[in-house]
Amino acid sequence: MDLSKATTDYLYTEVLRNTRCLVVTLDEDGRITSLDCPWGDCELKALQVGAPLPESLSAVLESVPPEQSDQHFPFIYLNDDVVVDVYVLGSGADRKLILRDVSEAHCAELKFQQKAYEVSLLAEKQAELNRKLEDQQAELERANQAKSRFIASMSHEFRTPITSIMGY
Numbered sequence: 001m002d003l004s005k006a007t008t009d010y011l012y013t014e015v016l017r018n019t020r021c022l023v024v025t026l027d028e029d030g031r032i033t034s035l036d037c038p039w040g041d042c043e044l045k046a047l048q049v050g051a052p053l054p055e056s057l058s059a060v061l062e063s064v065p066p067e068q069s070d071q072h073f074p075f076i077y078l079n080d081d082v083v084v085d086v087y088v089l090g091s092g093a094d095r096k097l098i099l100r101d102v103s104e105a106h107c108a109e110l111k112f113q114q115k116a117y118e119v120s121l122l123a124e125k126q127a128e129l130n131r132k133l134e135d136q137q138a139e140l141e142r143a144n145q146a147k148s149r150f151i152a153s154m155s156h157e158f159r160t161p162i163t164s165i166m167g168y
Contacts, residue, residue, distance in 0.1 A: 020101040022047070030058065044099065046078045054078055057086065057097065064088050069095075075106055083107075 003011075022044060025034040032049050046054050053061065056076050064071045069091040076086050078099075083106040087098040 022099045022101075024053075024057075024097040024099060026053070026061075026095055026097070030061065044078060044082060044084075044101075046082065047099075053097075057099075060086050061088065061095070061097070067091055075102065 021037065023034075023036040024032055024047065025036070027033050029052075031052055032047060035047055035049060052058070056078060060073050060076060063073075069089060071088040073086040073088070076084055078084055081103065082101065083103045084099040085102050087100070089096045089098060
C-alpha cells in the first residue's frame, strides 16, 4: 500500500501532535542536559535540566548495555501519577530517552485488569454456589427416596391388617 507523501506527512504530524512525548538528552554522567517536546507542550515535574535522572529512569538506562540501542520499556512509573513508556535511542554518549506519557492508557489498563479480576472472582463464587446447589439437590433426592420408601413400607404395614379386617 503506497501512501502519498502528503498523507504520510499528515499522519506523522497528527500522531506526534496527539502524543505527549519528551526527548531527554543526557551527558556522560547521566545528568539531564535538555528536555525537548517538539510537538507540543509536555512537562514532567520529575525531570529538570541539570538534575540527575529519577531512580526509575536510571534503572532503565542501566539495564541497557552501552553498545546496544533502541530499546523500549513500557509502563515505567516516574511518580505516583505519571506513567511513561521509555524508548532508549542511540548508544554510548549519544543516548537519548524518549518518554511518552501513557498515564491514561495505564489507568485504563489497570481498570480493565481490575474488572477482569472481579469477573474471575464472581465466576469462582458462581461455581462454588453451583456446587453447593448440586450437593443440596442430591441430598434432597436422597431424602425424597427415603420418604418414598417409608411411605411404601408404611402403606404395606397398614394394608395387611386392614385386609384381614375387611376380609373378616
